[in-house]
Amino acid sequence: MFRTPSIWRWQLIFTGGIVAVAVMIAAFSPSTFATPLVVVGFGLVVVVTLATIMIPWDRLPSSASIALPMLDALAIGFTAAAPDIRLGFLWVFPVTWLATYFTMAWVFAGIGVISVSLVVFGNHPGEPAHMMLRVLVVVITLGFLGTTVRIGMQRSRAARRLLERQSEQVNRAATRAETHQQRVVQIIDVLATALVAIGDDGVIQRMNDAYRTLYGRDRFGANLPSPAVEYDDRRGEPLPPDQTVLARAARGESMQDERVWLYDTAGRWRALHVSTQPLAGRSDARRTTLVIIDDVTDALEAAEERRTVSAIVSHELRNPLTAIIGHVDLMLDRDDLPAEVVGQLAVVANAGERMLRLVSTALDESRPAPAALSEPVDLRQLVDASVASFLPIATSRGHEVEVSGADTLLIYGDAFRLRQVIDNLLSNAVKYTPAGGSIGLNLDVGPDGRAEVTITDTGLGIAPDELEHLFDPYFRTDEARQGDIPGTGLGMGIARDIVTSHGGTIDIISEPGVGTSITLRFPRRPEGQIIDRPEPLKVERLHEKEPA
Template structure:
């Protein structure tokens, strides 16, 4: 189809030019049509065009196609017989056609045909020297034109071939680079070590599967902050946003084997060893830090198990050692004991006493420190830390979060467990409130003098039947299931257990389409049976 279109295009350019000239001649000098050869040339060009439009050019070899511009040369040669009209300039069109698609031999063949017409058919009135001069000028001009076009075409085709090869090379390089990147990604994702590349703005540029699993991120790196919270110690204080691993790495801090505790979305504690160091980056990308995180929970658990086993063994060794020392003392009190036996028993007693000292020391070292579960806790500071953790996600979802009420509200309890309560309530409010909604956290003192924390949202709300079952394990309301928001139905069960352990109460009020209000009441004085 492309060959046929090319032939049509060249022939239509030629015949349209010829017809336009014929129209001008008819309008300005109609007597020219009295010249038979001029009329024959016009008729030949029109007839050739009609034949070109009907022939199946896809089946005709290139040599056959060459006949078309040669016939056009003949048609132009016939029209040059008309007096006072110089139509020889039209030979430029077929010569250009031939030079574009054929060799210089074909170009010289066309020029030879033109020369023959100039000598035999064209108007040759005047001196023979004028005719020769006219022939030579035309031949040299068309030869120069054909040569120039042919050289340009060859260079253009060579450039096209070069560009095609370069394009193919670039495509191959791009495919190899893409394959290499996929292979590297697969290798990195197969590692148990969590890896993440962090930019200066704190954004995660790249993370492997281990990192996403550890921090509860999805494939796009989006998740609520509460899915995994960093702590300075197991059940210790939560780390503020500016002190998290990613924030410190974004500031360019070098970390080496730093210990961080992570409380994951699955409710499990994980001990992490964190390293952060700069890696190569583009000039316009800014500094990039590589964060490497090893989950050492199993290693610490094994060390703790060894410690406990050591404590058990040392404890169990004390009884037989006490028996040895006691019986040796009894033997040494006998009067009929030989002197040599008394000396030997003295050696045994000394060794047993040293063993007792070693066992006592080991037992004291391995004995765990008791944990204080009733300690002063500022609820405002606790809630403020939780709000700071959720604020980026709430802002991204176009949610308004406000904290109102008491600026200091002191109670006694377990700060870690109470932070779990606040995080769960705030997490639910963020998850089930549509964009443009609002969340209000209020702190105050209830009528019965207990501390009051209220989390109120303008979310989807719940039906009364769902509210009644809200604290049952694994229960999720129908609207929650339809929303597609992930959940296990265990978060509020844990909230209720923690509040109950603090001798507090929690109540819920909710209406479909209007929102939910969660109120937690906690005693402000320590209870004797806190645990």
């Protein structure tokens, strides 16, 4: 029930009290030691104490220790024979000992030993009634004391067991929480996406292995400066300290797939997509922001490589196709060819033109969009150059082509892409207009101040139900397919995307059998800027060298 140190402690405390009483008796009433039973009682306490120290209690059953408080009670009973001194108060020690560690049966057994000792060894100078009264008072008092101590110990032990169970539950919950946190950390660390949590004080609270690898931090370097440097663009300018990703996140700025360039510790440029997400917390807690960083360098390089390969292949294919078509046209101009040869050459010419259009489309799709639409471009020069390119074909088919309107119409944009739009629309007008038709191009400034280019033809026209699908990829009208007119169905979609990227619009009015009118509208200057009227870009220069 309890260990050797507890047995020693209880017995030594009791012995210390007995020794103190003996010293005081020797000082103030030495005649008390003339009573033999008193000397026997004090001697029994000394003998029991020595035995307590010498006995190996760990080898004995726990119930063996009950002999000690019983012997102590008997020893006090011997001292009760002392005249004029009430040493019976010392019975509080063994009764408390019994009530603390043993059952109530042993408590009452101890009180029984005390009662017998008081009757047998006590000093009873008075009447028997006085002796009985003394015994009853001692029994009731010690019984109350033992019951109170026992109940208190039971409650104390119950509370201790409850606290132990609660402590075990808390420990199990803490262990589960720690295990769960370790699993979450392991899951986060294996993610390829870099994650970092930063407080509004600018201190990193948590980061995963992907972030450490990307920014060159070690596991314990949360507050160390990063050896990697962020830039506003590839080979651009380093970002100021207050404009870095972590600085902006600490201020609570919201970012959604923003592009940031990082020059890492290995000397490699990395393109990053950065997003932020506020983390939930207590209302009185400091703000914490999660920064999500995706490394898209490989994806950008792969896309750039695909564009490069497509551009090279398309460019190398277009040159021989142009030669084939040109020589076929020269042969078709001869009058001495048999009719079936002329038909075969016409098939070759049509196939070559279709293949050339496919190659040109692939080249156009591989060309990246302009980074900024800031070049001054004269639409009239673009229209004149485009008409000059298609005029031989239009003339051979008996078309009448007329350019009217403003002699100069300046906007700001990408001349190459705008020329692509005009070439595409003029090519369609030539292809879908029957022999002897007319094509008109008019340049003007609209009521809203925007530049307008209108291309009108007297061609086949487009049915209303087909007009709404004109910009769908690979869509071609029924009449174009049935008439075996070459085309891929991609040109109009590409033209619309280019016009939209310039802040413009494209409107189409068409009637089957009558013709089609397409109007392009562009803003005269970049939004929010006041542009002086510089010299327009010379269109001829664009055609001196084919784009790589």
